[in-house]
Amino acid sequence: MEFLPEALEQYVEQHTSFENEILQQLNRETHAKVMIPRMISGHLQGRFLAMMSKMIAPKTILEIGTYTGYSAICLAEGLQQDGKLHTIDINEELEDLVRQYFDKAGIADKTQYYIGNALDIIPTLPGNFDLVFIDADKINYANYYDLVIDRISPGGYILTDNVLWSGKVLDDKKDKDTAAIDAFNKKLMNDPRVETVLVPIRDGILIARKTI
Ligand code: SAH
Ligand code: CA
Numbered sequence: 194m195e196f197l198p199e200a201l202e203q204y205v206e207q208h209t210s211f212e213n214e215i216l217q218q219l220n221r222e223t224h225a226k227v228m229i230p231r232m233i234s235g236h237l238q239g240r241f242l243a244m245m246s247k248m249i250a251p252k253t254i255l256e257i258g259t260y261t262g263y264s265a266i267c268l269a270e271g272l273q274q275d276g277k278l279h280t281i282d283i284n285e286e287l288e289d290l291v292r293q294y295f296d297k298a299g300i301a302d303k304t305q306y307y308i309g310n311a312l313d314i315i316p317t318l319p320g321n322f323d324l325v326f327i328d329a330d331k332i333n334y335a336n337y338y339d340l341v342i343d344r345i346s347p348g349g350y351i352l353t354d355n356v357l358w359s360g361k362v363l364d365d366k367k368d369k370d371t372a373a374i375d376a377f378n379k380k381l382m383n384d385p386r387v388e389t390v391l392v393p394i395r396d397g398i399l400i401a402r403k404t405i
Contacts, residue, residue: 223261238395239267246271251323256280257311258329262291269300278304281311315340327353331370334377345403357397
């Protein structure tokens with residue numbers, strides 16, 4: 194589902210900085226070779242994530258759900274000089290493609306790429322996070338939040354993707370994923386530790402800022 198009329202969507206993209214050559218290549222290659230290419234962040238959302246990351250200037254980023262690495266490369270644009278991006282995906286079939294593009298994008302040395310279940314890997318990671326991007330299996334969104342919330346300093350951010358789930362959050366009878374996303378949105382809305390804004394970009398991004 195597109196939330197904006199096509200002409201307006203085009204206008205929005207035309208007035209958003211271009212994706213660079215490497216991101217364009219990765220976007221094309223993902224669409225040509227990988228299953229479910231609509232999962233890739235793509236131009237507008239990629240630029241939004243890069244912009245957010247530059248505003249936050251994080252020292253440490255955690256991404257849950259690497260897929261083909263597009264959003265990781267965008268998020269890494271805002272890392273501090275000696276910053277680190279940790280990114281996790283359960284799908285080992287994408288490893289070669291992801292590593293190839295982390296190399297091309299020049300972020301291999303500041304990126305730690307983990308293959309496995311994020312629920313198992315997050316507790317093994319060292320330190321705190323300034324920016325977390327949640328974008329893996331929707332059913333576990335609340336579990337990921339619970340795993341990271343105490344490891345985010347006041348003023349740190351959690352961005353969560355697909356929180357409108359093609360508009361299905363409005364359905365009376367919700368399937369499992371939709372119910373999980375709706376519960377997640379309500380959980381954060383009611384958590385006094387964070388302030389939230391649900392931004393209706395693409396499939397919806399929930400921005401949560403840790404206040405205490
Ligand atoms: N962030 C990417 C898209 C992620 S798509 C982008 O914007 O371009 C969602 C990814 O979550 C898929 O690659 C899938 O393999 C991964 N995933 C699903 N369940 C997971 C789990 N339990 N642990 C880690 N990754 C998982
Ligand atoms: Ca997504």
